[in-house]
Amino acid sequence: MSWFLPYPLLSAALLALWLLLNQSVSPGHLVLGSVLAVLASWAMAALRPEKPRIRRxxxxxxxxxxxxxxxxxxxxxxxxxxxxxxxxxxxxxxxxxxxxxxxxxxxxxxxxxxxxxxxxxxxxxxxxxxxxxxxxxxxxxxxxxxxxxxxxxxxxxxxxxx
Amino acid sequence: MSPLAILGWAIISAQVMLGLAMCCATYRLVAGPRAQDRILGLDTLYVNAMLMLVTFGIRTGSTLYFEAALVIGLLGFVSTVALAKFLMRGEVIE
Amino acid sequence: MNAAGTLPAWAALLTALFVLIGAAVTLIGSLGLLRLGTFYKRVHAPTLGTTLGMVSILAGSVLCFSVLEARPVVHEILIAVFVTLTTPVTLMLLVRAALYRDRTEGSTDVPAAEVAEDLIPPA
Structure with a gap:
């Protein structure tokens, strides 16, 4: 799972951004937004930023x-x-x-x-x-x-x- | 006065106030006295213009102004950062 | 007000209130640019417009369009999040640039750099 979604919070935020920008939750936008969110989190993984840990x-x-x-x-x-x-x-x-x-x-x-x-x-x-x-x-x-x-x-x- | 007329007047007065706010920012942009004051004025001008566009959106009932406001916000951020960077080092891209 | 003709009374009045409060707060913030005396004092003024002023006007917009279109229209949140995240960045960069300029000119109004490295701007 961690290789597929290295930054789950970032991906979720990007998907939310995509849906808000397009003002729809149609299946097409969900799929396209998810693909973009996952690809962007892989690009982020290449930069290897410190992973924030929110404890509480x-x-x-x-x-x-x-x-x-x-x-x-x-x-x-x-x-x-x-x-x-x-x-x-x-x-x-x-x-x-x-x-x-x-x-x-x-x-x-x-x-x-x-x-x-x-x-x-x-x-x-x-x-x-x-x-x-x-x-x-x-x-x-x-x-x-x-x-x-x-x-x-x-x-x-x-x-x-x- | 009907509620809709009140809303119309409220939006017009809000736009007048935002226009005055933009004038204050423009004064700071023109008068300075130093470069950092001018950049601060420009940044405020961008934010005020963005809010002005949102009120135009409410007035016309069109969501198209939203995209314009978003673009103005983005441009304002990038230009202010570039100008502040220029003040610090004398060059934008190194 | 051609497009907002179907807005119910409570929504119209609430939107009017939000928009007026937001514009007034933004105006007070921009007035601070005129009234405050030095750059470091003036830098506090625009934050009024980018916090309460922006949120209030955007709340009016969210309310108006959500009632008009009878569904939640919340894409204004994007502007709010974006402005909240970017304003501190621009203001901090601007203040540090101003501090650096004042220090290199030997101004006595700002705290002096404690070590020589502080005079070299961060990359």
Missing amino acids: PGAALRLAGMVLIDILRSNLAVGRIIVRSREPGVNAGFLTIPLDLRDRQGLAVLSVIITSTPGTIWVSYDAAKGTLLLHVLDLIDETVWVRTIKDRYERRLMEIFE
């Missing part, structure tokens, strides 16, 4: 829900800063956070979470020292931000990926 799918779902709520809340917060504040972004600043997360997929997910949340952006990561440089729009209390990133996201990502 339940925790991943909970994290996704939490991130959605956080994105909604920070949308409102950043919107308020832009509209109401007389001098918007006066508290902005850079912030360095030491990370314990080492897994590359986990770091990639963390970077997407942090950057797509309005108000925080991932600037750079030092792999040797394991420190992360962030830019935060509303940096009033540094320890609050460090605790938010480490307790809310990093701990859960370590549960999922490590």
Whole structure:
């Protein structure tokens, strides 16, 4: 089975993409999409990427829900800063956070979470020292931000990926 | 006012707002002051144009605008990445 | 509104609400491009349009077409997934390019590179 479908999640995602693009679940599209998905996963196997291991799918779902709520809340917060504040972004600043997360997929997910949340952006990561440089729009209390990133996201990502 | 008329007005006002948003992005694109500000303006302009196309789709009831929005999104991503890469190294393909 | 003539009242009102919220959030985000003072502050502004603004307008589109065609029309999810995955990539690349440029010019507004290797941009 593993030689036939080296990346089952990737193949499933590609098939879903094909069906959504064509807006149909007719047998013809199912067959064509499946063939393309399998061929693409073989091409991917030739590149030999690291295989991500998701240990706890339940925790991943909970994290996704939490991130959605956080994105909604920070949308409102950043919107308020832009509209109401007389001098918007006066508290902005850079912030360095030491990370314990080492897994590359986990770091990639963390970077997407942090950057797509309005108000925080991932600037750079030092792999040797394991420190992360962030830019935060509303940096009033540094320890609050460090605790938010480490307790809310990093701990859960370590549960999922490590 | 019937609900459909309200929807029509809502879509027109949404398009006006998105148009203003595109103006803000264009101002950043033209005024700069630095190259990274201009690229940020261009990226925002692409996203706003994509959303504008989606509202056109709702207004006309045609799903054809969806493909156009998808293509604009793709082009915006590729061009912004290429420009950011250019800022970093002075060349796009090495 | 020629094509949407058969839309029931609740769907029309809900679509109107979604589209208005999305457009307003996107406008506030783009307004941030004007109001915020430096590049690093401005980079936060477009994420409003690419998260809540986009999702809200796409939700309106999904609702409108699903009710109109009496079947689930969900291909807007593709745009949502695509934008969610690509925006962080472009913003991170842009910020790193800006940081690199500021560092090579010796700007004091950005944290200095701790080792010389940080000044060499990643391949």
